Amino acid sequence: MSPDAATAASIATAEGAGPHQTDVTIIGAGPCGLFAVFELGLLDLKCHLIDILDRPGGQCAELYPEKPIYDIPAVPVCTGQELTDRLMEQIAPFSPVFHLSQMAEKLEKLEDGTWRLTTDTGTVIDSKVIVIAAGGGSFVPKKPPIPGIDAYEGTSVFYAVRKMEQFRDRKLVIAGGGDSALDWVLNLQPLAESVTLVHRRDEFRAAPDSVNKMRALVAEKKMTLEIAQISGLQGENGQLTDVVFKDKDRGEWSVPCDMLLPFYGLTMKLGPVAEFGLNLEQNLIPVDTERFETSTPGIFAIGDINTYPGKLKLILSGFHEAALMSQAAVRIVYPDRKIRFQYTTSSTDLQNKLGVA
Amino acid sequence: MILNVTTPDGERHELEALAGWRVMEVIRDWGLPILAECGGACSCATCHVYVDAEWLDRLPPRSEEEEEKLDEAFDVRDTSRLSCQILMRDELDGMHVTLAPMAR
Ligand SMILES: Cc1cc2nc3c(=O)[nH]c(=O)nc-3n(C[C@H](O)[C@H](O)[C@H](O)COP(=O)(O)OP(=O)(O)OC[C@H]3O[C@@H](n4cnc5c(N)ncnc54)[C@H](O)[C@@H]3O)c2cc1C
Ligand code: FES
Numbered sequence: 001m002s003p004d005a006a007t008a009a010s011i012a013t014a015e016g017a018g019p020h021q022t023d024v025t026i027i028g029a030g031p032c033g034l035f036a037v038f039e040l041g042l043l044d045l046k047c048h049l050i051d052i053l054d055r056p057g058g059q060c061a062e063l064y065p066e067k068p069i070y071d072i073p074a075v076p077v078c079t080g081q082e083l084t085d086r087l088m089e090q091i092a093p094f095s096p097v098f099h100l101s102q103m104a105e106k107l108e109k110l111e112d113g114t115w116r117l118t119t120d121t122g123t124v125i126d127s128k129v130i131v132i133a134a135g136g137g138s139f140v141p142k143k144p145p146i147p148g149i150d151a152y153e154g155t156s157v158f159y160a161v162r163k164m165e166q167f168r169d170r171k172l173v174i175a176g177g178g179d180s181a182l183d184w185v186l187n188l189q190p191l192a193e194s195v196t197l198v199h200r201r202d203e204f205r206a207a208p209d210s211v212n213k214m215r216a217l218v219a220e221k222k223m224t225l226e227i228a229q230i231s232g233l234q235g236e237n238g239q240l241t242d243v244v245f246k247d248k249d250r251g252e253w254s255v256p257c258d259m260l261l262p263f264y265g266l267t268m269k270l271g272p273v274a275e276f277g278l279n280l281e282q283n284l285i286p287v288d289t290e291r292f293e294t295s296t297p298g299i300f301a302i303g304d305i306n307t308y309p310g311k312l313k314l315i316l317s318g319f320h321e322a323a324l325m326s327q328a329a330v331r332i333v334y335p336d337r338k339i340r341f342q343y344t345t346s347s348t349d350l351q352n353k354l355g356v357a
Numbered sequence: 358m359i360l361n362v363t364t365p366d367g368e369r370h371e372l373e374a375l376a377g378w379r380v381m382e383v384i385r386d387w388g389l390p391i392l393a394e395c396g397g398a399c400s401c402a403t404c405h406v407y408v409d410a411e412w413l414d415r416l417p418p419r420s421e422e423e424e425e426k427l428d429e430a431f432d433v434r435d436t437s438r439l440s441c442q443i444l445m446r447d448e449l450d451g452m453h454v455t456l457a458p459m460a461r
Contacts, residue, residue, distance in 0.1 A: 063400040136394070142460035144431045177428045200433050205425050229432060248435070264460060265402065265429035267394060 011056065011088070014048070014097050018124040022048045022097070023333045025117050025127040027104040027273065030058020032303030032318030033133030034087040039326040040131075041094030042342075042350055045333055048097045048125050050104045050117070052138040057084035059304075060315075062139055062266065071316060083315070093355045099123050103138055105272045107299075115298065129329045132276075132285060132294070132301040133318070136268035144175070144262050148233055156240035157233075157260045161188070169193045171256050173243045175230055176263030182206035184261060185214055185223065195223040196255055198245060202227050226255070233260070273305075281307055291328035292321045298332055300325045358445060361453040362406075364389055374445045380406070380454065381441035392459060397441035402429040404440045405457040412452045416443055432458060 014020060024040055026033045029051035037047045055061055060069075060080030068077050078086070102119040107130065110116050117125045141159035143149065149157055161167070161184055168191045174181055177199040183206075189195045197214065204211045217223045231252060232244035242254040270283045279286055279295040284307035287294055294301050302325050303318035311317070330339060344350045351357035360374040360383050374383040381404040384391045392403035399422050408416065413436060419427070423442045427433050440454065 063395050064398055067398060067400075142429065144460055145458040146431075200428060201424075205428060231432075264431065267392075267401070267403065267460060 011100075012095060012097050014099050014123065017122050018126075019116070020048060020097070020123070020125045022046050022125060022127045024048075024129045024131055024329060025050070025115065025125045026131045026133055027117075028058060028133035028135055028138075028303070028305070029053070029056040029098065029100070030133060030135045030303060031060055031083060031087060031315045032135070032322060033058070033131070034084070034091055035319050036131055036133060036302060036322040036325065037091040037094055037096045038087075039322045040329060041091065041096075042344070042353060043326055043330040043339070044353070045129075045326070045330060046096075047094070048099060048127070050099045050102060050119055050123075050125075052101065052103045052140070054101045056088060056098065056100075057081065058135050060084050069315070071314065073316065093353065099125070103272060104134075107276045113298075128298065128333045130299045131325065131329070132273060132278075132299065132305055133303045134270070134273050134301075135304040137270040137273075137283070137305075138268065139266040140269050140271065141262075142264040142267045144230070144264050146230055146233055152233060152235065152238055152240055152260070155238035156235065156258065157262070159262065161261070164188065164191065167192055167259060170258040172196070172259050172261065173198060173230075173255065173257040174261045174263070175199070177201070177204045177206065178263060178265070179206045179210065181261075181263040182210040182214055184263070186210060186217075189217060189223050196226055196257070197223065198226045198228055198230060198243075200227070200229050230260075230262075290324065292325040293328060300329065358447070358450045360384075360445065360449075361451065362387075362389055363453070363455040365456055365458060376444075376446050378445050379441050380443040380445060380452075381439075383445060384440060384454075384456070389456070390459075391440070391456060393441060395441075399423055399426050399439060399442055402426045402439060403459065405430040405433075405459075406438055406440045406454040407434060407436045407457060408438050408443075409453040409455075410436055412449065415448050415452075430457065431460060 023045040024047045026049045029049045061084050065081035102121045105120045106118040108116050114126050115130050167188050171194045172192045173196045174185050175198045185197050218225045228245040228247040231246040234242040243257040244254045246252045285301040287301050287306045289308050292300050302321040304313045348357050358374045360372045362370045372387045381393050394403045395401035423439050
């Protein structure tokens with residue numbers, strides 16, 4: 001099985017909007033959120049995870065899937081994607097449920113003390129414990145620094161496509177050279193009035209098949225390809241009329257446009273977690289180093305998102321934090337249970353949970 | 358060794374640099390506004406600078422990886438480089454770079 005297939009096979013995504021009931025809701029499916037599933041699982045706590053990305057792995061999957069990591073204990077070298085795949089394999093016995101491609105947006109406390117988390121697509125998850133493993137923040141599309149672009153966002157400028165219908169019979173300009181740009185060119189071309197793809201060079205990182213399809217459409221004059229860069233926007237009251245292109249040989253010219261879709265990759269933004277009412281220090285969440293709990297009881301923060309004296313933003317540190325956090329979390333979910341310290345090597349109980357006994 | 362950096366507000370800074378350090382690291386460590394989100398792994402394009410033309414031929418050419426990543430930068434010019442991909446060395450003493458407009 002290829003690593004991709006292995007990951008895909010073990011991702012259980014949730015059906016329906018809920019409210020889902022679980023023990024722990026983890027915001028962020030980066031390496032630290034994933035390993036937390038393991039440590040919590042050994043203590044019988046069930047987890048749901050939310051991530052804005054469409055797959056687990058956080059920075060390791062998004063920023064450096066093919067780059068080597070050398071400082072995971074006892075693993076002399078593995079790539080970002082291999083680390084993710086191995087974590088997915090390691091946590092599979094605990095059947096975590098993933099809610100991907102959605103942003104954890106709102107957190108409220110119900111009368112019985114349960115936390116209710118709602119995502120931007122309307123998924124609702126109720127749990128006793130919240131673990132924020134949001135890393136450097138959620139991955140959101142980069143907003144290009146085109147003067148005045150803010151005024152058009154949401155009306156004429158879109159960084160993602162939620163409903164294709166809104167682009168029907170419109171004059172579209174799509175910017176970028178990766179898979180997102182090419183995929184949307186191919187998907188929206190049949191319904192748009194016109195599509196112009198603008199990219200800075202006549203080479204594309206996107207899948208070769210998509211590039212070939214795009215070039216065929218250009219050859220059939222069903223769309224336009226401009227090797228240029230965007231230098232300005234024209235329009236008023238949030239409605240674009242033209243996009244200005246520039247190129248060092250051809251100078252500047254404008255192209256009629258109702259809607260612009262820029263795809264310049266992703267950047268990390270703290271986002272809605274800032275509105276959860278937690279103390280923040282320079283966009284990081286201060287925690288104690290015994291439980292890695294935030295200023296709000298029942299809400300923990302692990303991995304790159306937290307801060308404490310001596311903090312190192314390493315995967316290794318996040319793993320340690322997950323283990324200690326779990327010991328505190330189980331006392332919230334099962335206040336009366338006696339917790340025994342056990343090794344996976346010798347405990348039949350733990351081995352049963354892992355399905356290896 | 359000196360690295361000259363002009364920030365988006367037009368201010369020019371003369372930074373003491375060390376051989377072997379990435380240009381991005383010098384800019385970041387002196388506290389100038391550079392996002393450098395991926396810490397120098399050629400994975401984010403948020404360390405985009407314009408290198409003064411007279412210094413360009415003293416730099417190793419863009420790698421294919423850098424060229425591809427520049428697709429995620431804005432207002433890319435012939436003088437554009439990802440500053441995490443340039444190591445300071447004696448021949449670059451006195452080089453001047455300008456921080457490119459940054460995505461939000
Ligand atoms: C190029 C590079 C190389 C690195 N090399 C190493 C190395 O060799 N060794 C090492 O130890 N570390 C390395 N690191 C650092 C390491 O990747 C991070 O420490 C690690 O990824 C942190 O894990 P995390 O789970 O805390 O957060 P992340 O990996 O940042 O994951 C957080 C996840 O949370 C999601 N998220 C955040 N907020 C929300 C929200 N509101 N709703 C939904 N989803 C949300 C994000 O989309 C993201 O997927 C490297 C980092 C980079 C960029
Ligand atoms: S710091 Fe990310 S590409 Fe240079």
